Amino acid sequence: MIIVMEHKASPQQVDAVATRLQQLGFDTHLSVGVERTIIGAIGEKRPGYVEMLSAMSGVERIVPILQPFKLAGRELHPEPTRVKVGNTTIGGEEIVVMAGPCAVEGEEQLLEVAREIKAAGAHILRGGAFKPRTSPYSFQGLEVEGLKLLALARQETGLPVVTEVTNPRDIELVAEYADMLQIGARNMQNFTLLREVGHSQKPILLKRGLAATVEEWLMAAEYIISGGNHNVVLCERGIRTYETGTRNTLDLSAIPAVKHYSHLPIIVDPSHGTGRWRYVTPMAKAAVAAGADGLMVEAHCRPEEALSDGAQSLTPANFRQLMVEIKAVAQAVGRKSGSLTVV
Amino acid sequence: MIIVMEHKASPQQVDAVATRLQQLGFDTHLSVGVERTIIGAIGEKRPGYVEMLSAMSGVERIVPILQPFKLAGRELHPEPTRVKVGNTTIGGEEIVVMAGPCAVEGEEQLLEVAREIKAAGAHILRGGAFKPRTSPYSFQGLEVEGLKLLALARQETGLPVVTEVTNPRDIELVAEYADMLQIGARNMQNFTLLREVGHSQKPILLKRGLAATVEEWLMAAEYIISGGNHNVVLCERGIRTYETGTRNTLDLSAIPAVKHYSHLPIIVDPSHGTGRWRYVTPMAKAAVAAGADGLMVEAHCRPEEALSDGAQSLTPANFRQLMVEIKAVAQAVGRKSGSLTVV
Amino acid sequence: MIIVMEHKASPQQVDAVATRLQQLGFDTHLSVGVERTIIGAIGEKRPGYVEMLSAMSGVERIVPILQPFKLAGRELHPEPTRVKVGNTTIGGEEIVVMAGPCAVEGEEQLLEVAREIKAAGAHILRGGAFKPRTSPYSFQGLEVEGLKLLALARQETGLPVVTEVTNPRDIELVAEYADMLQIGARNMQNFTLLREVGHSQKPILLKRGLAATVEEWLMAAEYIISGGNHNVVLCERGIRTYETGTRNTLDLSAIPAVKHYSHLPIIVDPSHGTGRWRYVTPMAKAAVAAGADGLMVEAHCRPEEALSDGAQSLTPANFRQLMVEIKAVAQAVGRKSGSLTVV
């Protein structure tokens, strides 16, 4: 940690800060420049100290030096993590594709699309049973009934199931039916929920918050891992910017950034990332080219009847086309995709 | 709702959309322009329809016409709401000031600052017992012990208490000790939590999310009110932008916007809004001048020892000065502030 | 400047960086921590060095310590600058109000509104002759004809005139007619234009760029001042964020930030800042309460006929009301406003 003192900080102020640092267990060393005095503090990282010291008289700012994440970081854990969901491995050679409807709406709707995506080569079925919606008057999901339908679809197709959990009280219930628990973007800093899924045995899909930095996202993963659950997969799903032409701005540079700082696998959701089905396939290909370990894609047999997010859902035909196109890109970057059975 | 068809939409596509709208119970009327056909749809608002119709073939975009909020909106409820917390009324003539430490750290720390802010004229004591922190290694709050200390401070000073609740499981517990429940910025779209505090009898302080629009914020209030709890106070606390010179960008235009669209009271938190104690008093004055109904300000007797947010906390002396300065501004805009006893 | 080396940087890499720094004329000192080695470099600031050194092998990042601005900064020039425009002084006790139409549209339109704002107590007349417009098909301004009308309005009312210059070729021409040259938000980093107005004798009104940090804005001022023109007034006019309820997000915390780092006066434009006339007066009051030295406000006798920005323009009646209301706030913060003659 580096403490930059103000232009006119007095020797007494500098002294007080140095003394405080020593009391807190840091080794300190001073560097007196023409315009600024700087105090270097060497010692264990403790997050609270930055704010505390910022409040001392004569301090201009504090520059933390160390990464705030440990368990999610690459420094202590250089080899990439692989996460198993059913028989599928995320973070290996294969590009893993999760697909399905935004919301589970009924048995026929779910089974029909599940069979379609399975036939097209998807690996995991997604579908929301508990839906966090901006409006209390929007469809909120089928809840337990939705979970049961997901389990039924797994039985029918053999695809493992990922679905969102939004309430700490529901974790056990959802874990009973699902193979992977999703933490949605709006809950990325719901620390209560993060801590509790950290005690679950299920793999976790952690979506990036709407306005979260990559660092904050890795800190959210740190909450889960520090609870004992190492099976975390990150999912880039677009961030909020001033651009209104797309629903969010899909930040694909998060892929090399996550790969640089962390050992966790990362997948990309171009459906929420763009909000427009026309842009989903180009962005899916871009994600694979940039090094993503997988994709999460919304698909619906009749998007124009979807109770949620129809505008960004692919039809089965479009989804099959996506699977064909990403296969070529995956090969071009030395990856494999997919168990594609029939095109 | 207005449906804008694509430049080259076929008559069949236009027809299909119109028919669908009629099935959904809308009256429709067509307007055929040189470059675009537009379909107007008159009828009840139902949030899901926009996305569903967006997915129909030939549709360029949907323009919703009605406000998505009803209970939080001014149209059906033109007179301003007043919320009572203890003996204090928020939304009336008086500028209500909530102050106290970011986190409750111990009995002496809390009582000392509570007495100081009481003497300076604050109306409500704030202090965090459950702290949502970016890092799992930061101080997470004293939890139940913190709640008990807040109740003790209320007994000592007579100030009602506001504190954050982060877990649906803790609502009853927190409500036992606190006079007002705070929903933090990171939980503004934790819909589970919103729905559950909607069933509480306690007034709710709803902070604006880091990347929430004013409309989404009012929709979050709608969740609470639609659960039966009408005592909602909004709190602007800064939004996330590209500017790094301040912790957040305090969006004071949210004050006239909320006043225009809603009947709910709105207060401002310049401490989180700026992250720098030097900017707190100017921004507090600005908030009052723009029409805020109150303030939430972090104060600490020894900011340089604070376990959280020291850099943005006012000392008792600075807080007294703030109270003096906002009193003058409050008078200039026809408001009252405060019960200031000694300066 | 602090150079933070990577976790696994080799002694050779550390050495190479230290040697390079010494060649560039810096004194260096090493600090070897458990997880990172840090190199402190003391010496003159030179902007290019940061990027150059960032590219060296083993370097994680560079932390600049010194402010990049010198002439615009408070460290070498602690006393506040006052800028004279005609007989009006910006940066003194008085809140200076610039008002007028977005665009000069014709003689009658301009003279009528100029008389109204003069009667209401405004100090300076604003009006665009060269209009930077998003669309090439929008009204682009009356150009020279507009400048002549501004000069005529000055003669009629005695108000000095501020107007925008967008082309380096036009500086002399505009300076012939105007008392103050405005650099618009879209040209804040048009360095060619900045350098050339730095050679002008006229005071400059420098609007903040749509996505400029306060630091970049002060660097733009530095361009002008380093050209020899010290008469720079900053104007906050809202920044671009994800919020779509207002045209821009007016960042009033820029006022205390500019006051903290710089000696230059700062005024606020709540018309562009919000884009909605209803929000202009509350935000004008907020700006004055936060410490602004003045305001720039759009006024038009018939906003519904304005060729540009009608939605954010005040009618004469609304403008008079604004002048009354800010006078009270100005007094509350120890400032004076206005030469208000008749209400």
Added chain:
Amino acid sequence: MIIVMEHKASPQQVDAVATRLQQLGFDTHLSVGVERTIIGAIGEKRPGYVEMLSAMSGVERIVPILQPFKLAGRELHPEPTRVKVGNTTIGGEEIVVMAGPCAVEGEEQLLEVAREIKAAGAHILRGGAFKPRTSPYSFQGLEVEGLKLLALARQETGLPVVTEVTNPRDIELVAEYADMLQIGARNMQNFTLLREVGHSQKPILLKRGLAATVEEWLMAAEYIISGGNHNVVLCERGIRTYETGTRNTLDLSAIPAVKHYSHLPIIVDPSHGTGRWRYVTPMAKAAVAAGADGLMVEAHCRPEEALSDGAQSLTPANFRQLMVEIKAVAQAVGRKSGSLTVV
């Protein structure tokens, strides 16, 4: 254009707006809903009308229906545009790569890197002679001397040259030496400059502004095309967001968006887009996979000595590797790249 009236708009207000629209030459038709009256206006698009009508009493908001761009749009010009620079065609089957140093620093530096990128298969040489820099104390470019060196490098390597023009006065001069004129991100809304390069015969590379929407960017292209110059190539180079881990946020969804709305070719600059050389190759591959027509990449033989942007520059070895990797991705998406002679 749709005019949405306020909830309580009176019949007189509705009437006044309708009458005004008719005076302006629009056909109008009313739609009276339960909660809102809506006026549809059919007729020619004129940008200024939106703002003018917004200011009328009782108007809540105006919803424009038509795209604001005409010449840059796909509706009137469905087939893709191809732009020729020297013997290279941008917008055809081949992925065109522009590479070179951020700034021209000297003869040896330029020629050395020019030969390297030529050998690796680049098509066009980039290099800045006039450099827009945030600080007036940074290296501002070699100016005319830099242009001469670029021409020399072209002669040596056969590569056509693209370089930035920042001042309307320099257009002719730069056009004398360069094969393509670049409008930088900071000048994307320098309308004076746009209009003047619209009269040039040279192809234009138009970078996206730091905070420009895709729509505004296409409007900037509209300025150039409406001046008579149809040879416009767009360049996505990252937008400004809250994320600080990268220099900008590269918005690759701009590629399908531009392809959807416009016929202009689009290339991507991952160097400025990320600011970190490690992320350049993954993002270059992603850009090609998403459908970009080319790339602009910074390369420098000794990035650690670069006078500008070293941290984001590729070494010749890294650049060769990029060329190999994008070739594979280009083939996977049915494109060609490059004239790669030796690997």
